[in-house]
Amino acid sequence: MRATRAIIHLGNLAHNIQAIRGFVKPGVQICAAVKADAYGHGAVECSKRLLAEGVNVLAVATVGEGLELRKAGISCPILLLSLCAPEEIEEAVREDITPLVFDREYIGLFATAAGKLGKEGYSVHIAVDSGMGRIGCLPEDAGKIARMVANSRKLTIGGTCTHFALSDGTSQEAQEYTLLQYKNFLKAIDNIRNEGLDPGLRHCCASAASLTHAEMQLDMVRPGIILYGYYADEVDREYLYKLGTPLDLRPVMTLETEVSAIRHFSKGMSVGYGRTWIAEEDTDIAVLPVGYGDGLLRHWAACGLAVAIGGKTYPIRGRVCMDQCMVDLGSGSSVRRWDKAVIFGCKADGALKDADDIARATGTISYEITSCITRRVPRDFVE
Numbered sequence: 498m499r500a501t502r503a504i505i506h507l508g509n510l511a512h513n514i515q516a517i518r519g520f521v522k523p524g525v526q527i528c529a530a531v532k533a534d535a536y537g538h539g540a541v542e543c544s545k546r547l548l549a550e551g552v553n554v555l556a557v558a559t560v561g562e563g564l565e566l567r568k569a570g571i572s573c574p575i576l577l578l579s580l581c582a583p584e585e586i587e588e589a590v591r592e593d594i595t596p597l598v599f600d601r602e603y604i605g606l607f608a609t610a611a612g613k614l615g616k617e618g619y620s621v622h623i624a625v626d627s628g629m630g631r632i633g634c635l636p637e638d639a640g641k642i643a644r645m646v647a648n649s650r651k652l653t654i655g656g657t658c659t660h661f662a663l664s665d666g667t668s669q670e671a672q673e674y675t676l677l678q679y680k681n682f683l684k685a686i687d688n689i690r691n692e693g694l695d696p697g698l699r700h701c702c703a704s705a706a707s708l709t710h711a712e713m714q715l716d717m718v719r720p721g722i723i724l725y726g727y728y729a730d731e732v733d734r735e736y737l738y739k740l741g742t743p744l745d746l747r748p749v750m751t752l753e754t755e756v757s758a759i760r761h762f763s764k765g766m767s768v769g770y771g772r773t774w775i776a777e778e779d780t781d782i783a784v785l786p787v788g789y790g791d792g793l794l795r796h797w798a799a800c801g802l803a804v805a806i807g808g809k810t811y812p813i814r815g816r817v818c819m820d821q822c823m824v825d826l827g828s829g830s831s832v833r834r835w836d837k838a839v840i841f842g843c844k845a846d847g848a849l850k851d852a853d854d855i856a857r858a859t860g861t862i863s864y865e866i867t868s869c870i871t872r873r874v875p876r877d878f879v880e
């Protein structure tokens with residue numbers, strides 16, 4: 498295996514889902530978000546473990562992601578959170594991937610495919626836009642859309658859902674907006690019932706609301722980021738502790754590599770493209786075989802990021818290249834060629850930063866850090 502690898506601690510994934518379970522009311526199903534290759538952690542392996550730990554449903558963003566799980570022998574319900582292209586619909590139906598629907602045309606396409614494939618009663622979930630401003634019908638149209646599904650005679654309403662825009666914020670405004678969205682969602686459900694129809698599984702909580710709004714869990718919750726060991730923005734460790742509902746999450750991924758060479762640089766020598774860093778005194782530079790082609794993004798160096806080697810941090814110098822980057826060991830360092838260098842992850846692996854630390858330093862969120870570790874980086878699944 499390549500020196501640059503992502504260690505995936507399935508034991509930590511199991512720990513996280515069991516810790517999350519403590520927040521989920523009895524009888525509420527858990528739909529684990531495994532889209533974007535389980536936020537970069539490896540969808541098939543993570544899904545198998547999550548199912549073994551009692552998760553009921555998996556959520557993906559593309560038909561291809563759903564197919565990958567089916568090919569791996571996974572037979573649980575799979576929810577498709579984003580819209581697919583018309584030409585993907587037959588395949589989605591053949592593989593029993595449950596779409597979110599909210600308009601006549603898309604409902605018609607699924608009904609036609611279900612009819613063609615002899616899958617009468619094919620389950621779809623109605624998506625309601627209660628204030629996220631992404632996909633879904635307006636709450637006042639939910640009854641009409643549900644009627645369309647019922648009238649198609651090929652489809653059944655397996656569920657009704659919405660998604661919150663600000664549930665990971667802790668300000669009063671954020672909480673009020675989540676409550677407003679929740680009320681809009683309940684109105685949509687009432688509208689469906691007023692049509693004499695059953696809304697099926699009602700679900701609206703992603704990670705943050707699952708932890709902070711037990712009353713909003715309804716029939717199912719859809720956690721994502723917390724499975725992988727990171728808190729949802731402001732709903733962090735301290736906030737949950739202060740609420741009296743502590744949650745101990747453990748990062749699942751460690752991104753590590755090895756020092757592939759150590760080179761002595763004398764004063765005045767420059768490092769890498771653009772010559773953006775020039776040695777002001779003699780120093781030793783370690784070359785690491787990891788770059789933006791692996792997901793260690795080019796601008797991270799400018800954000801002052803450092804990697805951990807043997808329990809100490811060493812700053813990245815110059816620009817990150819596609820396949821390599823350089824770190825400054827200073828002079829007289831004890832670092833040796835082939836030593837392990839950890840970019841982020843679990844303390845137990847020698848990491849001094851986690852994906853949240855990197856995200857804060859580089860102006861993004863942990864979701865993006867782990868999802869952007871590319872396919873070229875082998876995932877090493879360990880307990």
Ligand SMILES: *Cc1c(COP(=O)(O)O)cnc(C)c1O
Nearest residue numbers: 530578660703704719720721722
């Ligand atoms: C990604 C996603 C989730 C999971 O979100 P987290 O913030 O990672 O918990 C849940 N629901 C929908 C619709 C999503 O797109």
